[in-house]
Amino acid sequence: MTDRSFKTNILVTGGAGYVGSVVAEGLLSRGYRVTVVDNLQQGHREAVLPGVELIVGDIRDEAFIDNVFGRYDIDAVVHMAADSIVERSMADPRECFINNVGGGMNLLNGMLKHGVPDIVFSSSAAVYGEPRGIPIDEDHPCDPVNTYGDSKYMFERILSRYGMAYGIKHASLRYFNAAGASDRLGEDHRPETHLIPNVLQSAIDRARVTVYGNDYPTDDGSCIRDYVHVGDIAQAHVLTLEKLGDLSGRAYNLGSGKGCSVLGVIEAARRITGVDIPIDIAPRRAGDPAILVASCELAKKEIGWGPEFDRIDDIIESAWRWKREHPAGYGD
Numbered sequence: 079m080t081d082r083s084f085k086t087n088i089l090v091t092g093g094a095g096y097v098g099s100v101v102a103e104g105l106l107s108r109g110y111r112v113t114v115v116d117n118l119q120q121g122h123r124e125a126v127l128p129g130v131e132l133i134v135g136d137i138r139d140e141a142f143i144d145n146v147f148g149r150y151d152i153d154a155v156v157h158m159a160a161d162s163i164v165e166r167s168m169a170d171p172r173e174c175f176i177n178n179v180g181g182g183m184n185l186l187n188g189m190l191k192h193g194v195p196d197i198v199f200s201s202s203a204a205v206y207g208e209p210r211g212i213p214i215d216e217d218h219p220c221d222p223v224n225t226y227g228d229s230k231y232m233f234e235r236i237l238s239r240y241g242m243a244y245g246i247k248h249a250s251l252r253y254f255n256a257a258g259a260s261d262r263l264g265e266d267h268r269p270e271t272h273l274i275p276n277v278l279q280s281a282i283d284r285a286r287v288t289v290y291g292n293d294y295p296t297d298d299g300s301c302i303r304d305y306v307h308v309g310d311i312a313q314a315h316v317l318t319l320e321k322l323g324d325l326s327g328r329a330y331n332l333g334s335g336k337g338c339s340v341l342g343v344i345e346a347a348r349r350i351t352g353v354d355i356p357i358d359i360a361p362r363r364a365g366d367p368a369i370l371v372a373s374c375e376l377a378k379k380e381i382g383w384g385p386e387f388d389r390i391d392d393i394i395e396s397a398w399r400w401k402r403e404h405p406a407g408y409g410d
């Protein structure tokens with residue numbers, strides 16, 4: 079294993095957000111010092127655990143980033159800060175590119191200026207676009223169908239060029255559908271657009287869940303996704319960071335390798351919560367592919383990573399535990 083004394087202080091951008099906070103937790107429990115940069119637009123102060131240093135600021139602000147690298151002794155970066163709502167990226171591509179590409183470049187330029195060599199980047203299954211076969215492996219062409227996916231793919235390309243020209247060591251982790259919760263940290267987006275938190279919210283307040291489409295070419299007619307536990311995603315970041323010397327320049331899928339339909343998620347949530355969650359069937363949501371399921375063989379082989387949670391019930395169960403403790407999210 080890599081000698082961690084060389085990598086003691088990890089900067090996690092977006093580390094007050096859903097996935098970022100759990101990644102920070104994973105790094106902390108592994109003995110790293112963790113410094114979080116977050117503008118708290120989507121992130122929550124309460125999601126930053128004791129022992130993690132939070133610096134409130136924006137990666138779009140070049141002077142702020144320069145100051146962070148100048149003042150804190152950063153050894154490596156996990157870059158997760160981004161606009162991640164697909165619909166918003168389509169309505170407002172300018173903001174999406176400024177945040178996800180422009181902000182990311184500020185970060186890279188700060189790393190170069192201050193001699194920080196290593197970065198692990200949160201990418202997305204959205205880089206693949208409409209799948210040409212299932213499961214999707216990393217050789218699948220990258221042909222994003224939305225601005226969000228474009229922005230993630232552009233940054234992967236920028237990393238590749240910076241790697242070649244300046245020797246930045248980098249790996250990109252393309253997650254499928256992040257889900258579930260750790261004991262202390264869970265999902266609280268405002269507004270919430272994701273399926274599992276919406277379904278669990280309905281188990282609390284009996285609001286009807288909208289199912290976007292039941293006429294897809296799947297067994298039950300609803301979309302199939304690959305839900306991967308947020309704790310497993312965190313573990314993948316830690317391992318990738320520790321093996322970055324061998325993995326540099328690579329991109330890996332993070333999924334469970336199993337698909338579950340929207341109606342399947344709702345059935346599982348009914349079983350787990352004991353609530354007969356009410357649904358409405360609505361037309362398809364624009365830009366939703368019928369099926370997205372990852373092949374995670376490459377991550378297994380090269381990172382030595384595999385999901386611990388591969389049953390949808392266990393993933394939903396963890397999210398439900400957190401939701402019951404935080405019925406209105408953070409700040410309760």
Ligand code: UFG
Nearest residue numbers: 202203204254255271272273276288289290301340363366
């Ligand atoms: N869905 C509903 N009702 C809801 C919310 C979602 O039916 O209230 C459906 C969607 O139509 C989709 C599935 O549930 O078929 C999952 O939707 P999510 O919004 O939870 O997640 P997405 O698959 O749209 O997107 C997620 C991330 C993206 C990322 C993508 C990669 O939010 O950032 O996974 O696979 F790009």
